[in-house]
Amino acid sequence: MIENRAEQKEALETLLEFNVRLVKNMNIIVKELSGERLEDTEAFLNDIVQAMNWEIQVFNGTMELLNEDKVRIEKEMFNEKIKALSEAIAAKDDAQMAEKFTEVIPVFEALGVAAKEVTAK
Numbered sequence: 001m002i003e004n005r006a007e008q009k010e011a012l013e014t015l016l017e018f019n020v021r022l023v024k025n026m027n028i029i030v031k032e033l034s035g036e037r038l039e040d041t042e043a044f045l046n047d048i049v050q051a052m053n054w055e056i057q058v059f060n061g062t063m064e065l066l067n068e069d070k071v072r073i074e075k076e077m078f079n080e081k082i083k084a085l086s087e088a089i090a091a092k093d094d095a096q097m098a099e100k101f102t103e104v105i106p107v108f109e110a111l112g113v114a115a116k117e118v119t120a121k
Helices: 005-033 041-066 075-091 094-119
Strands: none
Touching (some): 005 041, 005 094, 041 094, 075 094
16 A cells, blocks of 8 residues: 555546556457457457456555545446456456447546546645
8 A cells, every 4th residue: 555645646646647548448459359359369469468467456555545535436246357357267257258348438538537536636
């Protein structure tokens, strides 16, 4: 957990820079996993998962600040969506991964909105 409030805010500002790109790439991977797989889909998927893991770490380290004055992100719901996606990735089932990415995209969009709201204060 990131201890210092200023460090938490800085981490969220950094997250904002990456979040838009991550969400865009998640939408692209849904298309690729829905039957338009490319030569580099597997590498692209791995890059997206790494970026998601980084954002999840930032979320976990800044959750207190994100939800300070109101609940912006529900941790249980967030974790449920991530777990379901992780299981689909482990199963290597393209259709299931596409479905679970579709379900997790709004969670990462909400994380971006929450980060923007908190860093704007």
